[in-house]
Amino acid sequence: MHAHHGHDHVHGGTRAFAAVTLINLAYTALEAGYGFATNSLALLSDALHNLGDVLGLGLAWAAAALARRAPTERHTYGWRRATLLSPLANALLLVGFSGALAWEALRRFGAPPQIPALPVMAVAAVGIAVNLGAAWLVRDGHAHDLNRRGAFLHLVADAAVSLAAVLAGAGMWWLGWSWLDPATALLVGAVIAVGAFGLLRESFDAAMDAVPPAIDRREVEAFLAAQPGVSAVHHLHIWSLGAGEIAMTAHLVRDGSAGHDAFLDRLNHALDERFGINHPTLQVEFGTACEHDRHVRAPHGHRH
Incomplete structure (x- = not known):
């Protein structure tokens, strides 16, 4: 979403x-x-x-x-x-x-x-x-x-x-x-x-798509990991699109319970209000069939 x-x-x-x-x-x-x-x-x-x-x-x-x-x-x-x-x-x-x-x-x-x-x-x-x-x-x-x-x-x-x-x-x-x-x-x-x-x-x-200086990437990652039902966060990227616009992508491993739409909508608002991230793209995974989840690595190196 x-x-x-x-x-x-x-x-x-x-x-x-x-x-x-x-x-x-x-x-x-x-x-x-x-x-x-x-x-x-x-x-x-x-x-x-x-x-x-x-x-x-x-x-x-x-x-x-x-x-x-x-x-x-x-x-x-x-x-x-x-x-x-x-x-x-x-x-x-x-x-x-x-x-x-x-x-x-x-x-x-x-x-x-x-x-x-x-x-x-x-x-x-x-x-x-x-x-x-x-x-x-x-x-x-x-x-x-x-x-x-x-x-x-x-x-x-x-x-x-x-x-x-x-x-x-x-x-x-x-x-x-x-x-x-x-x-x-x-x-x-x-x-x-x-x-x-x-x-x-x-x-x-x-x-060069660096994380904007006003944002602490680790703090954003911890915030995402602390959300209800989230067991892992990976492929987190944050960069500036232009003046006053910050984009983010992330994969969230979350249990299969219902309510993902409401969860994502609330999280999008929270990211904007807390960090000024106003272009978030979040992918929810159940953690059972995704290749990423078996090879979670540090942000500087990913296996696909």
Whole structure:
């Protein structure tokens, strides 16, 4: 029996992604223009970072739109998985950009150019407002939606980087420290790399059908084994289908008493309420003729 209860999931939030993408694209163009005009690596690096975010947000926007497509004969789950692949591509982009920024910043340390500080401060201050406002637009559900979380973390990190650029501009203006420009760019690269690593690891795990980090597989197995009439649990698999949707399959060895339909319906509701597993597929076996039951092994190796 396959059931999925309690998901009034909002696939998409495409309007929020669209607005955030367009706002960031406009600001990136503005920042890059001032960066070239003033020869400021701090502004150019932040603009490059923002360009990476625009690409990432564009991917998240497209993924949210794809996730709304209905299942087909070929894609029976629909396109929900796009919300897992988007953060993976997003993280890879960030890793590449961080390396490029660090290389250019180190090259400039030997002879940092003189940078007009006030334009750097003004443009970076606009960036703080833009990024915090954009993060506010995608804040809903980011704790449980990897796609939104990737966008949200990018935008908050951008605001912090813009703040660093403002402080660097202040240091150049008041103290004449021209080395703060490449130092800020190097800091940008570090911020990108640190943020990207966690997102890369989590999105890679999701793409490889790992058990979602919020779920303890052993706890789910113990919960299933404790159900009335259940004598064994095997072939338990838990993975993410997409934003806010968790699938599970399991074989339950249960005695031949009646009432399996009511048992499964109650268990499906319980899995959703307790663990957030809203796509459970449960197979009930009587344990007398099933090949699996004679060769129950650990989760990492099954005999069929």
